[in-house]
Amino acid sequence: MPTSAPARPVHVLAAPGDRHDRILSPAALDFLARLAEAFGDRREQLLKERRRQAIRLASGSPLDFPLTSAAVRADPTWRVAAPAPGLEDRRVEITGPPDRRTAVDALNSGARVWMADFADATAPTWDNVIGGQLTLLDAIERRIDFTTPEGKEYRLGEHPATIMVRPRGWHLLEEHLEFDGRPVPAPVVDLGLYFFHCAQRQIDAGHGPYFCLPKLENRYEARLWNDVFVLAQDLLGIPRGTVRATVPIETITAAFEMEEILYELREHSAGLDAGRRDYLFSLIKTFGHRTDFLLPERAQVTTTVPFMRAYTDLLVRTCHKRGAHAIGGMAAHVPGKDPEADAAALAEVRLDKEREAEDGFDGSGVAHPGLVSVCREVFDGVLGERPHQLDRTREDGHVTAADLLSVRRIGGPPTEQGVRSNITVALRYFDAWLRGQGAVALYGLMEDAATAEIARAQIWQWLRHRVIDREDVLRILGEELAAFGARHPWAALDEVRELFERNALAPELPLFFTPDAYTRHLVRIPQVRS
Numbered sequence: 373m374p375t376s377a378p379a380r381p382v383h384v385l386a387a388p389g390d391r392h393d394r395i396l397s398p399a400a401l402d403f404l405a406r407l408a409e410a411f412g413d414r415r416e417q418l419l420k421e422r423r424r425q426a427i428r429l430a431s432g433s434p435l436d437f438p439l440t441s442a443a444v445r446a447d448p449t450w451r452v453a454a455p456a457p458g459l460e461d462r463r464v465e466i467t468g469p470p471d472r473r474t475a476v477d478a479l480n481s482g483a484r485v486w487m488a489d490f491a492d493a494t495a496p497t498w499d500n501v502i503g504g505q506l507t508l509l510d511a512i513e514r515r516i517d518f519t520t521p522e523g524k525e526y527r528l529g530e531h532p533a534t535i536m537v538r539p540r541g542w543h544l545l546e547e548h549l550e551f552d553g554r555p556v557p558a559p560v561v562d563l564g565l566y567f568f569h570c571a572q573r574q575i576d577a578g579h580g581p582y583f584c585l586p587k588l589e590n591r592y593e594a595r596l597w598n599d600v601f602v603l604a605q606d607l608l609g610i611p612r613g614t615v616r617a618t619v620p621i622e623t624i625t626a627a628f629e630m631e632e633i634l635y636e637l638r639e640h641s642a643g644l645d646a647g648r649r650d651y652l653f654s655l656i657k658t659f660g661h662r663t664d665f666l667l668p669e670r671a672q673v674t675t676t677v678p679f680m681r682a683y684t685d686l687l688v689r690t691c692h693k694r695g696a697h698a699i700g701g702m703a704a705h706v707p708g709k710d711p712e713a714d715a716a717a718l719a720e721v722r723l724d725k726e727r728e729a730e731d732g733f734d735g736s737g738v739a740h741p742g743l744v745s746v747c748r749e750v751f752d753g754v755l756g757e758r759p760h761q762l763d764r765t766r767e768d769g770h771v772t773a774a775d776l777l778s779v780r781r782i783g784g785p786p787t788e789q790g791v792r793s794n795i796t797v798a799l800r801y802f803d804a805w806l807r808g809q810g811a812v813a814l815y816g817l818m819e820d821a822a823t824a825e826i827a828r829a830q831i832w833q834w835l836r837h838r839v840i841d842r843e844d845v846l847r848i849l850g851e852e853l854a855a856f857g858a859r860h861p862w863a864a865l866d867e868v869r870e871l872f873e874r875n876a877l878a879p880e881l882p883l884f885f886t887p888d889a890y891t892r893h894l895v896r897i898p899q900v901r902s
């Protein structure tokens with residue numbers, strides 16, 4: 373690295389694991405130290421600003437497109453960087469945790485992009501964090517092939533998908549690494565290690581280091597990410613603008629700053645995507661105290677309800693105005709063993725993708741290889757040989773703040789089945805997460821951190837507004853725990869119950885379930901430092 377050594381080192385507090393030294397080399401730790409040193413304090417300020425904004429909105433301040441950045445929106449001259457190699461055509465993207473089996477399957481799936489997800493799809497155990505980095509490095513070096521003990525072979529194909537890495541969000545820390553007496557911010561770890569080991573290798577292979585940046589709340593956070601990219605590129609002597617990053621719009625406040633987010637990242641932007649599950653969670657979390665934001669059961673908040681249509685409409689308009697890809701929402705169906713149910717679910721996925729393609733999206737996401745062909749067929753139908761439809765811009769009409777915020781009066785009050793469904797999804801997801809699995813198939817759907825957040829936040833919101841009784845929730849909780857325990861005797865029922873109580877039944881809604889659950893349950897630091 374060209375610049376002088378940082379004053380302070382990063383310490384590894386975890387016990388050494390298999391091949392961890394390949395990732396946690398002195399030079400890689402030095403790289404992390406520089407990033408942690410440069411951005412640790414700013415992260416804290418931005419998290420404080422998140423809390424201040426949450427308080428302002430909870431106490432009735434209006435949410436609107438910011439006046440202070442009106443000039444950015446009004447300036448017609450700027451565009452984001454042209455699509456980078458491997459990201460021109462994104463008609464199908466697949467997401468999944470960065471374990472070896474998923475990696476090979478995703479890279480071979482026929483999707484154009486694999487979003488390797490350390491955020492919603494990964495329970496951040498230390499083994500998963502470092503194991504994920506080893507997976508990525510091995511995939512890029514084409515040393516990922518393996519055979520299972522049962523003899524099933526995993527071989528990387530000739531034309532793998534382009535890799536896009538989604539680091540954990542800024543609200544999370546990595547407790548197994550310490551800098552300056554404090555844990556290193558988790559996104560610095562996930563991005564930094566991948567960047568250090570793989571950026572140049574990706575460039576040599578004709579791509580670049582590409583990222584997806586989760587759970588941003590405003591333009592200042594986009595600016596922070598941009599500065600991280602600038603420093604990371606400078607430190608490794610990589611030309612500025614090599615990095616590209618897609619930002620999922622998955623908070624209600626970010627929806628009001630889409631254009632500004634593109635602007636801040638314009639040199640490194642790979643557009644926006646519709647992170648619609650976290651978006652719903654954000655709506656509940658941000659306006660959970662207000663009766664006019666009371667949401668019905670999850671199944672009733674479809675992609676076609678007016679406020680969700682307004683959100684995706686704004687996303688496509690904004691992206692195409694600035695020459696940026698607009699990527700649709702991820703389809704969460706997991707094909708099972710019931711052909712009839714699968715056919716119905718696939719028809720629904722097709723309809724959703726058709727709507728997105730017609731609305732102007734340039735591609736969309738799926739959570740399972742079994743959905744790749746549906747998504748591809750739909751986008752093939754609209755795009756043909758063209759890699760995208762960035763030329764489709766919209767001058768007609770516009771999306772207002774009221775369009776984005778008119779949530780009330782969809783659906784009726786939750787049924788007992790709706791309450792039970794949220795409780796059971798949260799419990800089963802918490803159990804999987806505590807055992808190191810960040811995404812699971814439950815009742816035909818992929819559930820991950822975002823949907824677990826929706827499930828527990830809805831229970832909290834319904835209790836808050838007394839549309840359900842606490843006694844009923846406690847009864848159903850007991851029944852669901854008992855049923856789950858009977859079928860899964862190894863389940864960590866006490867921890868799961870405690871997680872549910874802390875995150876769904878507390879007087880105030882915790883902002884995320886993950887930071888506290890991580891510290892209490894996933895951190896493994898031996899007494900003696902390595």
Ligand SMILES: CC(=O)SCCNC(=O)CCNC(=O)[C@H](O)C(C)(C)COP(=O)(O)OP(=O)(O)OC[C@H]1O[C@@H](n2cnc3c(N)ncnc32)[C@H](O)[C@@H]1OP(=O)(O)O
Binds near residue numbers: 479
């Ligand atoms: C923008 C966003 O919303 S990001 C969403 C974040 N969430 C995710 O990324 C979760 C993605 N999905 C998954 O992780 C998985 O589909 C799960 C965990 C939900 C279900 O996985 P499984 O229980 O293994 O499903 P299933 O048994 O149907 O899998 C069949 C095969 O497909 C593979 N597969 C399933 N999902 C994926 C995936 N997303 N990527 C790659 N391969 C996959 C499995 O590895 C398995 O392969 P194998 O035959 O080689 O063993």
Ligand SMILES: O=CC(=O)O
Binds near residue numbers: 492620646647648650
């Ligand atoms: O990250 C994606 C989402 O829907 O949330």
Ligand SMILES: [Mg+2]
Binds near residue numbers: 586620622650822
């Ligand atoms: Mg999300």
